[in-house]
Amino acid sequence: MTRQARLLWVAAVIIFAAAFSACGQQPQIVPTIRPTITPTGIPTATPEASAEATASARLVGRTLLRQASVVSQGGEVVIGLSAALSGEGFAPLGIDIQRGAQLALAARPTVRVGGAEFVVSLDSQDDQCSADGGQAVATRFAADERVVGIVGPMCSSACRAAAPIFDASDYTTISPSCTAADLSMSGFTSFNRAVVSDAFQGVIAAEFIFRPADQGGLGVTRVATIHDGSPYGDGLVRVMSERFTALGGQIVASDAITVGDTDFRGLLEDIAQEEPELIYFAGFPADAARIADQRGDAGLEDALFMGADGIRTQEFIDLAGDSAVGAYASTSIAADSNALSAFLSLYLGAYGEEPPAPFHANAYDATNILLDAIEATASLDLDGSLVVDRDALRMYVRNVTDYPGLTGVLNANGSGELSVADIGISQVRDNAFVEIAIGSVVDGSVVLLLNEE
């Protein structure tokens, strides 16, 4: 083999590695960094630092096995926020979550424990909606003992990758948007979510697609499914397909795409052979927009397009242009209440725009539950430092009952589920998502209610 050929091989191997590290979304367990509660280094001259060091030292003596977050007197209680703040199509979802948490803190800037007041601050980190990103952010938070609890991660792939790391250091996370059904069935101790599981969202989607028009549905029996290879997309399509076939519908084609790919015409051409009436896509806005856009090129412009909470953003409408018109999306919705409309007008006032994505209220609730949990379980030690026993905090969140949140009344079921909100179905009309139906469970059976105009 010539040297030239050898160089090409080396290059090919590099390409392979690059391609797979970019596309691979499998969570991998990396050695986690346990937060240290031993004094680190020599106490410095500043009184605050030395107080912190002695507090930690005392803690080591007192609770060897229990892990705790410690905030010295006058220090800040930090809530970690893990969401995608950059990236193709993801950023509006993450920014919406960030704003929900910011508004919760704006309304409640301090926590009061035993007569002392501590300022709460938000540490937002970009998890890029990926397993790698979720892991990196989790490792960072787990190594920071000022962090008391976490709102997030945003995407199910990040949630799944981050959960073992948070588990190991006994943290509590409340995700406003990780909906993959199996997350609450995997025995993660740190995982909680203030959003409805896809086990429910998928069912409502299937009912909405299958039921005849006089019962509030679309009356469609031939569906093609596509997902984006993420745990979220894969899980949601599975739940939806299962229910849809059980109802008597037919999944005529099912396939998956690679995130980052841009030409789906070949795939859509294959799907077109099966003549579906509706394309169900579980994934995120950039890919959804491409599929919605390119379906016309493959002769599927008459097929309906439906997605889920991942695409229910203004970004999807902007990217897909005319082909977004009429597209459906399901999402967990907050019950109408005065508190919610007050919150929405606050949002509009603070950021000057309607929420670009559906998870602001979930993030607001998640943040507030964490603050409640801190106030209920934290204690002061002898020199006035705030000590948050992470185990107690975790138990508190796992046992929340009748919490009056913006998204409804939240009740923990013990495995991490907090929310039982309804699922709303929206449609793109006049360049915006308009809610057209609400799916809920009454006495064990699914009810679809059409929104009157």
Place this chain on the structure above:
Amino acid sequence: MTPIQTQEMRARRQPASALSRLIRNPVQLISAIILLGLFLVALRNVLPLNGAAEYQPDQFARQLIFGLAQGSIYALIALGYTLVYGILSMINFAHGEIFMAGAYMGFFAITAAQETGLLASDPVLALFITLLIGMLSSAVVAVLVERIAYRPLRNAPRLVPLITAIGASIALQQIFLRLFGASTRRYPDVGWFVLPNACPALGTQGLDDTGLCRGIDLIGGRYDVTVIGLELRILPIHFLVFALSLALMIALWLYVHRTKSGKAMRAVAEDRNTAALMGVNVDRVIVTTFILGGLLAGAGGVLYALYNQQVSPFIGFLPGIKAFTAAVLGGIGNIPGAMFGGLFLGVVETVAPSMLGLSSQLKDVIAFGLLVMVLIFRPQGIFGEVLSSKRG
């Protein structure tokens, strides 16, 4: 095996048949078996065994057209890899980002044209300006990358510029991310109407929202036609992309083979030191090479964005890798090879998953698997020539 047998085999090798060569090389043998298996699967799907075939001819024809359009964009990018490799024997991994830069700058040009109304009043001029700006900005980025990342390392060991190339690629992506934000942007819908007297033939398909027919829409139009019994959906943009790419490739070939500057390029590719002794300005030739590669990548970027309508700082990554694959497939350093490799890869990627009845998620596996197969049988690529070890 006794020595005598080996000798016998060696004696028989003189008119070495392809089969005996296969048997002696286990890797090639395994690859050949895999290829044969894939071929049989494809055959089963294509033949109408029980009733209708899994894979219909008109489905093939439609996917072939998609594949050719996608492939000609790969080919435009692949030419940049091949040119630079031919001159410098290095792989410019930042080329995918140079492509992205063209698409992005083209976006600003075409949005400006839309806002000033030029796009509506004179779409041809607006598209021409967009293409020009995309090409020029890619060329500028390419020259900057050469200046900053490669020239200081001209005489460093081969692997060093490979690393800076990857660095340059990440740096460019991040610069665009910081400058213009992470959100994806949508190219405006463009209508370029030609042949107004084709209206009667188009029937209702030619009508726009107001019920008016202005002719065939070359950019945004879709037309259902029947060609030799195949029901096709024709998008004129596919042919436009293909034709324009082909024209650019021919122009490049003419430049390299018919001009003095092209001759200098070929001389430097042959032997840089001797060319320098003969009075060729090597630095200038190298810059010219990067400019040419950049121009083609920029054109590819604008065409790609017109066709897929979305641009973001991340769009360069995957097409860049695919184009590199195409360049290696065709024989890196070889201009017709890059053209062929790009078209071939685009078609295989679109057609193969459905022909083999696989998930289209596997199309990258098929594309890269194909690269491995080709390298097993022809380490120098399909069109590549075996170079002397001095250059290799």
